[in-house]
Amino acid sequence: xxxxxxxxxxxxxxxxxxxxxxxxxxxxxxxxxxxxxxxxxxxxxxxxxxxxxxxxxxxxxxxxxxxxxxxxxxxxxxxxxxxxxxxxxxxxxxxxxxxxxxxxxxxxxxxxxxxxxxxxxxxxxxxxxxxxxxxxxxxxxxxxxxxxxxxxxxxxxxxxxxxxxxxxxxxxxxxxxxxxxxxxxxxxxxxxxxxxxxxxxxxxxxxxxxxxxxxxxxxxxxxxxxxxxxxxxxxxxxxxxxxxxxxxxxxxxxxxxxxxxxxxxxxxxxxxxxxxxxxxxxxxxxxxxxxxxxxxxxxxxxxxxxxxxxxxxxxxxxxxxxxxxxxxxxxxxxxxxxxxxxxxxxxxxxxxxxxxxxxxxxxxxxxxxxxxxxxxxxxxxxxxxxxxxxxxxxxxxxxxxxxxxx
Amino acid sequence: xxxxxxxxxxxxxxxxxxxxxxxxxxxxxxxxxxxxxxxxxxxxxxxxxxxxxxxxxxxxxxxxxxxxxxxxxxxxxxxxxxxxxxxxxxxxxxxxxxxxxxxxxxxxxxxxxxxxxxxxxxxxxxxxxxxxxxxxxxxxxxxxxxxxxxxxxxxxxxxxxxxxxxxxxxxxxxxxxxxxxxxxxxxxxxxxxxxxxxxxxxxxxxxxxxxxxxxxxxxxxxxxxxxxxxxxxxxxxxxxxxxxxxxxxxxxxxxxxxxxxxxxxxxxxxxxxxxxxxxxxxxxxxxxxxxxxxxxxxxxxxxxxxxxxxxxxxxxxxxxxxxxxxxxxxxxxxxxxxxxxxxxxxxxxxxxxxxxxxxxxxxxxxxxxxxxxxxxxxxxxxxxxxxxxxxxxxxxxxxxxxxxxx
Numbered sequence: 001x002x003x004x005x006x007x008x009x010x011x012x013x014x015x016x017x018x019x020x021x022x023x024x025x026x027x028x029x030x031x032x033x034x035x036x037x038x039x040x041x042x043x044x045x046x047x048x049x050x051x052x053x054x055x056x057x058x059x060x061x062x063x064x065x066x067x068x069x070x071x072x073x074x075x076x077x078x079x080x081x082x083x084x085x086x087x088x089x090x091x092x093x094x095x096x097x098x099x100x101x102x103x104x105x106x107x108x109x110x111x112x113x114x115x116x117x118x119x120x121x122x123x124x125x126x127x128x129x130x131x132x133x134x135x136x137x138x139x140x141x142x143x144x145x146x147x148x149x150x151x152x153x154x155x156x157x158x159x160x161x162x163x164x165x166x167x168x169x170x171x172x173x174x175x176x177x178x179x180x181x182x183x184x185x186x187x188x189x190x191x192x193x194x195x196x197x198x199x200x201x202x203x204x205x206x207x208x209x210x211x212x213x214x215x216x217x218x219x220x221x222x223x224x225x226x227x228x229x230x231x232x233x234x235x236x237x238x239x240x241x242x243x244x245x246x247x248x249x250x251x252x253x254x255x256x257x258x259x260x261x262x263x264x265x266x267x268x269x270x271x272x273x274x275x276x277x278x279x280x281x282x283x284x285x286x287x288x289x290x291x292x293x294x295x296x297x298x299x300x301x302x303x304x305x306x307x308x309x310x311x312x313x314x315x316x317x318x319x320x321x322x323x324x325x326x327x328x329x330x331x332x333x334x335x336x337x338x339x340x341x342x343x344x345x346x347x348x349x350x351x352x353x354x355x356x357x358x359x360x361x362x363x364x365x366x367x368x369x370x371x372x373x374x375x376x377x378x379x380x381x382x383x384x385x386x387x388x389x390x391x392x393x394x395x396x397x398x399x400x401x402x403x404x405x406x
Numbered sequence: 407x408x409x410x411x412x413x414x415x416x417x418x419x420x421x422x423x424x425x426x427x428x429x430x431x432x433x434x435x436x437x438x439x440x441x442x443x444x445x446x447x448x449x450x451x452x453x454x455x456x457x458x459x460x461x462x463x464x465x466x467x468x469x470x471x472x473x474x475x476x477x478x479x480x481x482x483x484x485x486x487x488x489x490x491x492x493x494x495x496x497x498x499x500x501x502x503x504x505x506x507x508x509x510x511x512x513x514x515x516x517x518x519x520x521x522x523x524x525x526x527x528x529x530x531x532x533x534x535x536x537x538x539x540x541x542x543x544x545x546x547x548x549x550x551x552x553x554x555x556x557x558x559x560x561x562x563x564x565x566x567x568x569x570x571x572x573x574x575x576x577x578x579x580x581x582x583x584x585x586x587x588x589x590x591x592x593x594x595x596x597x598x599x600x601x602x603x604x605x606x607x608x609x610x611x612x613x614x615x616x617x618x619x620x621x622x623x624x625x626x627x628x629x630x631x632x633x634x635x636x637x638x639x640x641x642x643x644x645x646x647x648x649x650x651x652x653x654x655x656x657x658x659x660x661x662x663x664x665x666x667x668x669x670x671x672x673x674x675x676x677x678x679x680x681x682x683x684x685x686x687x688x689x690x691x692x693x694x695x696x697x698x699x700x701x702x703x704x705x706x707x708x709x710x711x712x713x714x715x716x717x718x719x720x721x722x723x724x725x726x727x728x729x730x731x732x733x734x735x736x737x738x739x740x741x742x743x744x745x746x747x748x749x750x751x752x753x754x755x756x757x758x759x760x761x762x763x764x765x766x767x768x769x770x771x772x773x774x775x776x777x778x779x780x781x782x783x784x785x786x787x788x789x790x791x792x793x794x795x796x797x798x799x800x801x802x803x804x805x806x807x808x809x810x811x812x
Binding site: 027028031032033034035038056060061062063064065066067068069070080081084085087090094344346347349350351352353374375378383384 | 407410411414456457768769770771772774785786787789790791795797798799800801802803807808809810811812
């Protein structure tokens, strides 16, 4: 289907604004009650919904609870069962590291090694993030490169860190075995390459292990490294390739910026802390003329759901509602309001429930759905769909898709 | 998708009860009228529907009328276009014969042979089931085994019978040509193996034909056998493999027990005759603690539809409704009410119309659908779906699926 969309996509001056209210779908606390969206007072969303098209989307499939990665990829039109981001790459992306073709990202754990290099604690006593950063600083100084390959080391959290190997000459393979023995009382394993393209990577990993242990030999607890989960960089076609869109990401948190960069979006600078909604609006306004697709991410609708805080989630929805007129003032040709998954406060976690989708453009049929809520969305003209349908619908509503066949 | 579900499935203490009202979907007798479900007085189903999620399912695809096999496989999560039960195996399963890996099941027709072994009647004058059983008894006595391979012979109905070859040493292939010439006035064909693994099976079949004709040589009409449709046993992953479910089947009729055993369910004993609803409830109660998934089959909703008896189908639905409180008293975490296909009395046969689906769990959004009927189900939050979506939805509602991706 992506090939078909690519063949039909055409460039126009119209602009698409995709607002992702992270985890916005919810549940009533008691059966038969109102969800967070239905409880929220949202005059601006309501007004938009009156003349918009509504529907529901399942991001991955029936009953499947999407992680943020698969949920967003689906919204960007990439089937998340086909476009899989490996754990190493996702960790790197999650802390905002940009990956390029031929790079390899590796998930590492700090460990405690005893006499004879025997693993005593696979998590090095769960060091603080500060301790982690201090150790990462030592390793960066000790291992800036190995044999001409650039080595980048990043703190993830506690005992977790990420290494990115970048070979300016040729690409690196990622098909190698783990260093982590997944047991204590034994030595770390030696990484083995499973194919020719990964031989150099195995050597890099083993050399890294040796040099890291040398650098950390005076540390009492954090004195070893274990690796598990190697990823080369997923080769996703860019949104420019597929849709012919010059696309920009407006997000505050590293994970979402990383996902957007994987599909070739420009990641715009956003001023402010945490969700920084004002900063995001300012970034949108400042860059409005430079792009024809904007991904605008709102995080707190998810965080409050994850916290199990129904009332706060309602409040964050209302805060977004108050900001909506500023987005509409830019007069996007197409605006979509959607989520990357549901995060009902009742479950305090992501869930499998579909998310409501709203698409506003000049080319809508009458729709009896009167609000952007789960219940109203069920009545909408867009029906119940896969998340990968969203981008083709936005492209169509922006008149950016040619006719298929004569 | 099954691989994805399998990777995400986790074991929990929650219990799922799937009630299959066979052929429950119907049609109004006159356009614009009420269906059997809408006509039935169903206070218990109505009460359940009030706080449940409703939708419609197509078991195989748009416009496709499912047989019982594909309809049930779809409900169990097996795409019926990919998981095909061969005709021989389905016949064996349909009469309740358990098949194991390496067994071969063959469909046979009794025929009338004239002088020179020429086929005079490919159906042997359509003998009665009693005559069929008598002939089968003669053949069982005459051919208990061939060269160490166990031969089992079963009556199906009229001129139809089933042979199962079980080779205790090695598996048997089923890739051989027909004995049935599909014409009269010619001799039966000699079975030919199409691959090495099926050579022994071809010999078995040809020897069976010779010995059967010898055994039946004094029969005036039922004196020959024709074979068509050989199946080795479909290797379906079990529901335990895929979902991690300890699954039990509560059904009375052989076909449904056979289908359940193909997907690895334990088939529980049910006391009583025909549909034996009281026996089924007793079996459910007695085994409630031993399983985490129950398939509970109700047959008469289909039989009455097949009979074209609208009034009786309504009555059978009401009988199930009266029994429903005993099922709910067990407090399943998730209960689904669904059909394996529609059997409208108006058509007196299976039909392609979607069947209403009801899912009750603690994790439901408000649903305007107020009854378990075809018309109300159209308004439900679950939308119109494939049958293979049902199991992932039940697993999700039972909180038995982990998140996909991070």
